[in-house]
Amino acid sequence: MIHGYSGSNPRIRGLRRLARDRGQRYEKRSFIVEGPGLVAEALDAGLDVRLVVVPESPLDDLDTGPGLEALLRRASATGADVGTVPDSVFDGLTSTGSPQPALAEVGFVDVDTDILFAGIEPGHPLLVLVGLADPGNVGTLFRSAEAFGAAGLCLVGGVDPYNPKLVRAAAGSAFRIPFAMVSDDGAVDVLHRLAQAEVAAWATMPSAGASMAQVAATDGLLALVLGNEPHGLSDDVVAACVGTATVETSAGMESLNVAVAGSVALYELSRIG
Numbered sequence: 001m002i003h004g005y006s007g008s009n010p011r012i013r014g015l016r017r018l019a020r021d022r023g024q025r026y027e028k029r030s031f032i033v034e035g036p037g038l039v040a041e042a043l044d045a046g047l048d049v050r051l052v053v054v055p056e057s058p059l060d061d062l063d064t065g066p067g068l069e070a071l072l073r074r075a076s077a078t079g080a081d082v083g084t085v086p087d088s089v090f091d092g093l094t095s096t097g098s099p100q101p102a103l104a105e106v107g108f109v110d111v112d113t114d115i116l117f118a119g120i121e122p123g124h125p126l127l128v129l130v131g132l133a134d135p136g137n138v139g140t141l142f143r144s145a146e147a148f149g150a151a152g153l154c155l156v157g158g159v160d161p162y163n164p165k166l167v168r169a170a171a172g173s174a175f176r177i178p179f180a181m182v183s184d185d186g187a188v189d190v191l192h193r194l195a196q197a198e199v200a201a202w203a204t205m206p207s208a209g210a211s212m213a214q215v216a217a218t219d220g221l222l223a224l225v226l227g228n229e230p231h232g233l234s235d236d237v238v239a240a241c242v243g244t245a246t247v248e249t250s251a252g253m254e255s256l257n258v259a260v261a262g263s264v265a266l267y268e269l270s271r272i273g
Contacts (some may be wrong), residue, residue, distance in 0.1 A: 002072055003083030011051060012085060012093070015105060019095050022160050029108045031162035035100035036071055041172035048079045048107030055090035058101040064245065071102060071190075081103075109159065109175060113190070116152050116180040117197055121198040124151040125222040125269055128201065130187045130237060132158040132228045137259040139169020141226075144263035146173040149268040153177065157184030158228065159240060191225070191240035198221050202245040203238045206255035209246035212268035222269070226262050 005012050017024040028048060033042050035225045042049055051101070052075040072082040085093070093103055120126050127145050132138050138159050144152055156160055161179060167184045175208045182190055194201050201223040202215055215222065225241055227233035238244065247256060 001082075003081065005053060005083045005089075006154040007085065007089040007092070011081070012053070012089065015051070015053070015093050015103065016187055017104060019093060019164055022113055022163070023161070025162050025262065030105050030109065030166050031103040031167065032095075033106050033167060034096065034100040034102075034164060035096055035168070036067065037100075038127060038168070038172060039075070039102045040071060040106045041140070042077065042104060042106050042175055043074060047173040047175055049078060049104050050107060051081045051105040052081050052102065053085050053090070053093075053104075054102050055087040056084045056095050057087050059084065059137045064101060065178050066072040068101060075104070076204045080130060096168075099269070108162070109179075109240070110159075110181055111152075111178050111199075113154065113180045113182065116154060116178050117194065118153040119178060119198070119223045120197075120199055120223070122221060123270070124133070124149050125266070126151045126224055127266070128156065128190060128194075128225040129153060129158060130156045130225060130227050131231075132226065132258060134229070135163045135166035136169045137175075137229075138255070139166045139171070139257070140259040140263050142166075142170035142177060142179070144259075144266050146177045148263075149216045150177065150266055153179040154182060154189045154190060155179060156182045156190060160248040164228045187225075187237045189232075190239050191237065195240075195242075197221070201225055201241045202243055203227075203233050204261060205238075205244045207246055209244035211248055211257055212245060212265055213272055216269050216272035223271075224262065224265055226258055 076082045199221040203225045
């Protein structure tokens, strides 16, 4: 059944808070997915889609209406609540200036670190992101991790992986590739646990580290550790790794954006490995 929701409906007010308030997301353990394409990908991935709403007027459009109706029927068939809201209300729910005509509330998808670490296999390194603060960069790394066969991502502090901007930047990859979250001060503990599991963690540095070809030539399980910009990795984190690794660049290039560096590193490991 397609409901007609008003802006004063508690479920709709809850959506507005989820889009803007990290604390609310973690209290309800749910987040916002924006756009028909991403909502469909959440359904494809079998996520816990709890509510889907669309603005009223696009349903009457001959081009967009049939697709939105099909999306609502599909979501309803999984047990999700579905409905419409006035266009002006919908515009106030999203975090973008030009919202796409669908929005969903979805249950959290992160996994426990034990599950994440158990999935590391030869040729499928883990990404450990320490204090990365930019949602666009982290979203890009989710996409690259999926594209180049990484085992998953471990986010140590930094940006909320359920931030709407990050969810959009990840373009569905965060629905499919496993990730875990660790507190801000948990990096060294994570690296010690990886060492106990015989996973060789390499700290990525702008220069003077081993090449990715050298890293790929080592036997066993791998993890790549990336630090935030502009501070990089702390000395104690680097000391807890087996060594440092560097994405080689042309002379005169001081450093790469962390998302670019991480993506190139994963590509090189997948190609060489």
